[in-house]
């Protein structure tokens with residue numbers, strides 16, 4: 001597939017429902033055209049006809065690596081440094097456990113108080129399991145750099161804050177972590193597919209992320225893990241599953257990790273979900289991530305200007321400097337949950353994050369300036385007419 005690098009948006013590549021402006025692709029990307037057909041082919045032709053032979057005939061066994069290499073290109077990592085599988089929570093655990101084994105004499109895990117809860121919970125659980133007196137420190141995000149000292153075994157941070165969209169300076173923090181002798185782990189959940197990343201040049205030992213947000217791999221799509229190339233052959237995988245074994249089908253009673261990124265695999269890969277993700281990644285062929293970032297900033301700036309001019313009830317909760325933001329914009333409003341429900345009922349889908357954050361993702365692959373203008377009009381109408389006061393928008397659903 002060849003397309004001009006600047007041919008954004010690629011709305012025609014997605015099956016978006018009519019009448020919906022989708023500003024939640026930062027949480028769950030939409031259905032890429034061709035993905036459902038690819039899933040059906042995997043199910044009918046490969047699973048249905050080939051049965052167990054498909055592990056070889058359709059090369060299911062290598063799918064986690066093939067897809068990993070495609071993600072590597074999007075995060076600026078080299079071939080053979082990324083594999084896919086499991087969920088991001090698992091990959092966070094694995095990276096952190098591996099990192100702690102690299103610094104056995106140190107006891108501090110440094111994260112920040114704005115990190116996504118599961119990353120912190122997984123660290124907490126790992127500390128319990130290890131039972132060696134590790135401590136999880138969570139300074140405010142802007143205090144992280146100063147909190148890195150020589151007691152820190154691993155710095156584990158999410159690049160883009162899920163709530164506010166604030167970006168950490170990955171290069172500066174990684175440099176500081178390395179100066180202090182700590183291992184660096186970046187969670188790219190809200191940045192992979194949102195901007196150029198250059199994780200290879202930054203030199204962090206580990207990076208992890210999920211593929212159902214900006215990468216559009218679908219609900220439950222597998223996570224990815226990147227290991228710095230010089231460590232790929234020696235890092236301790238921490239979760240010693242048979243798919244990460246040097247010779248899974250030798251069925252040896254003892255674990256021997258593969259001498260490649262495969263060692264970070266754990267169990268049987270989710271083949272159908274990986275096939276969907278593989279199809280979703282077709283859309284990224286030829287996309288210029290720098291152009292995507294420029295467009296994302298234009299759309300975000302347009303949205304902020306429109307909302308600030310027309311919705312005085314809402315307060316910007318994201319950094320005003322676009323370079324300090326990811327590809328989302330958040331506004332604080334006390335009745336943000338109800339306001340978001342009212343907005344969704346009027347065809348603009350964003351989401352709400354407790355306590356009062358209305359969150360909007362800007363995904364230039366399928367959004368353009370007209371969509372943003374229309375979204376601002378609808379939001380301004382919802383706010384001007386207090387439509388959120390309707391009791392049907394007040395009850396919280398299980399998933400917000």
Ligand SMILES: *Cc1c(COP(=O)(O)O)cnc(C)c1O
Pocket residue numbers: 087088089090116118119158162187189190210223
């Ligand atoms: C979305 C997200 C997750 C989700 O983890 P799953 O295991 O895929 O549910 C974890 N961490 C961060 C930073 C996220 O943004």
